[in-house]
Amino acid sequence: MAFADPVDSEAGRDIFFKHCKACHGNKGDGKTFAANVLNPPPKKFTSEKSKQQLTEKRMIRSVTEGRKGTAMMPWESRLTTQEIQAVVDYIRRKLMNSPQ
Numbered sequence: 821m822a823f824a825d826p827v828d829s830e831a832g833r834d835i836f837f838k839h840c841k842a843c844h845g846n847k848g849d850g851k852t853f854a855a856n857v858l859n860p861p862p863k864k865f866t867s868e869k870s871k872q873q874l875t876e877k878r879m880i881r882s883v884t885e886g887r888k889g890t891a892m893m894p895w896e897s898r899l900t901t902q903e904i905q906a907v908v909d910y911i912r913r914k915l916m917n918s919p920q
C-alpha cells in the first residue's frame with residue numbers, strides 16, 4: 821500500500837539530470853551556460869512567478885509537446901507518459917518547493 825504511488829521520484833531525478841539539467845540547471849534555477857545563449861531562456865523553476873504560472877497540467881503538456889519557437893523541445897517520442905509524469909513530479913516536489 822505504501823508503495824502504491826505510481827510516480828517514482830528516483831526515476832524523475834535521473835531523467836532530470838540526464839535530459840533537462842543542461843538547460844534548466846541542477847537546482848532548476850536556470851543558471852546554466854545554455855541559458856546565456858537561449859532566447860527565451862529556460863524556465864527558472866525556482867522563481868515565484870514560475871511557481872504561480874506552472875500548474876502540473878501545463879508542465880506535463882509543455883514537456884510532452886514542447887514550447888513552440890523555443891529551445892524547449894517535445895519529449896513525447898523520447899520519454900513515456902510515466903517518465904514525463906515522474907520528471908514533472910520531481911521538479912515540482914524537489915525544485916519548486918525548495919527554499920531559494
Ligand code: HEC
Nearest residue numbers: 839840843860861862863878879882883887890891892907
Ligand atoms: C535545450 C534546452 C532545454 C532542455 C534540454 C530542456 N528544456 Fe525545458 N525549457 C527550455 C526553455 C528555453 C524553456 C522556456 C520556454 C518558454 O519560455 O516558453 C523551457 C521551459 C520548460 C518548462 C515550462 C514550460 C511552460 O509551460 O512555460 C518546463 C516544465 C520544462 N521546460 C521542463 C523540461 C524538462 C522536464 C526537461 C527534460 C526532460 C527540459 N525542460 C529540457 C529549454 C530546455
